[in-house]
Amino acid sequence: MAKFIVVLLTALSCSCIPESKEPLSSPVEAKIDSRLFGVWHSEVMLNSVYIHISTDKDACKKGLMDVIYVDHNQVGPAFALHFRGFVSTIGDVNYMNLQHCSADPSSEGLICEEYYFFAKYQVAQDGLLRVWLMSEQPVEKAIKAGKLKGQVKYQESDPGKSEEVIIEDSSLNIINLMSEFKLNTLSPFGQDGLFAPWGLSPYKQIHNGKASYDIIEKECQPQ
Numbered sequence: 001m002a003k004f005i006v007v008l009l010t011a012l013s014c015s016c017i018p019e020s021k022e023p024l025s026s027p028v029e030a031k032i033d034s035r036l037f038g039v040w041h042s043e044v045m046l047n048s049v050y051i052h053i054s055t056d057k058d059a060c061k062k063g064l065m066d067v068i069y070v071d072h073n074q075v076g077p078a079f080a081l082h083f084r085g086f087v088s089t090i091g092d093v094n095y096m097n098l099q100h101c102s103a104d105p106s107s108e109g110l111i112c113e114e115y116y117f118f119a120k121y122q123v124a125q126d127g128l129l130r131v132w133l134m135s136e137q138p139v140e141k142a143i144k145a146g147k148l149k150g151q152v153k154y155q156e157s158d159p160g161k162s163e164e165v166i167i168e169d170s171s172l173n174i175i176n177l178m179s180e181f182k183l184n185t186l187s188p189f190g191q192d193g194l195f196a197p198w199g200l201s202p203y204k205q206i207h208n209g210k211a212s213y214d215i216i217e218k219e220c221q222p223q
Contacts, residue, residue, distance in 0.1 A: 019115035136165045
């Protein structure tokens with residue numbers, strides 16, 4: 001799990017996580033996964049990490065969720081990253097399509113980057129959230145082999161090490177490649193991170209347990 005956090009912190013700052021121009025599925029088809037709502041926590045090395053997942057009335061009708069990553073770093077300043085994303089379910093596996101966002105100074109909205117990055121996730125029966133980020137090496141190899149359209153940019157100081165991996169292929173081709181990885185017992189998704197619930201979802205508190213899922217999902221249906 002420690003490797004996951006280190007990968008997340010370093011990869012997001014140096015753009016090493018593969019980015020894609022296309023999500024894994026159309027956002028028009030997105031549906032809210034209310035199991036994710038609430039605050040999730042992981043204690044790793046000197047970092048206390050929290051993931052806040054929520055939505056609002058307008059966003060949820062579009063299947064969109066806000067993911068706020070907060071790092072209480074004991075050897076440096078704390079920081080937060082804001083993502084907006086939606087769920088793609090491929091077979092029996094769930095993925096988040098995430099875009100890094102920042103506040104729009106001219107309004108109360110968000111400005112989100114063009115590219116997506118992907119995270120596979122699983123909510124276990126014991127209530128723990130397990131997350132896998134996509135690794136650059138398998139994707140880089142697929143681009144070099146011509147199996148996936150994209151670009152690989154290398155570091156000037158170390159030409160053998162990728163600095164940026166951008167997928168420029170269709171959603172279908174990305175999914176097909178992921179299926180091929182699975183058949184070959186390989187995965188473009190690397191070290192996992194494990195997060196425990198830190199606090200109840202506000203929907204659970206208001207609506208009392210499982211019924212909250214029915215209520216919030218009903219409220220989030222497109223009109």
